[in-house]
Amino acid sequence: MEPTETKDRWKSVKESQAFKEMDQEVKQFLRKKEDTLLQGDPPMPPLKSPIELGRTKDKGTEQVIGRLLTPKEKGPGGKLLDENLQLGITGDLASRKIIERPQPFQVKVKVEAEIELTVWVLPNGTVDRAVPSIPRDAELERIAIQYLKQWRFEPLHRITLRFNNREPFPSSSNCSRA
Secondary structure (H helix, E strand, C coil): CCHHHHHHHHHHHHHCHHHHHHHHHHHHHHHHHHHHHHCCCCCCCCCCCCCCHHHCCCHHHHHHHHHHHCCCCECCCECCCHHHHHCCCCHHHHHCCEEECCCCCCCCCCCCCCCCEEEEECCCCEEEEEEECCCCCHHHHHHHHHHHCCCEECCCCCCCCCCCCCCCCCCCCCCCCC
16 A cells, blocks of 8 residues: 555545544543543552562561551651641641741732642752642742742651661572572
8 A cells, every 4th residue: 555545544534524523522531531630639559458468478578568558647747737738738748847938929920820839848848849730820830939949847757777687698609590
């Protein structure tokens, strides 16, 4: 088949009424899915994991997996803070106390909009980055991000992992070859 025949066939398919209807349905479906994905928090994985604890032979591994599968507390304080909830802070950050929150900038704006940001906070409490959840006015977003990066939150507690080193890791000298 020649390339021109293939192009003509695709053109006729794309111009057909059935293709246009299917294209509209797919676009509508994708818009609905996009709207549902952009609303609210991302879905959480199930608490029960498909990992079977009895399957592993190492007790240390079983303990670590067990700790990972148990629900954790909500941040350092363990409870959501009212101040954070009133500010619209959600997720794990809602349980971390705000240590430093400077006065908002005095800015003349042409457009008034509500800006929603997704924020990453480092373990030391500093705001690492902020990204608009829903794009609005670029200038307002830039100002909001600049302001939010000056905030400081309560640092996370350090976690120390200790490994029991009973058996050495296999080296090239004591590995058997098949």
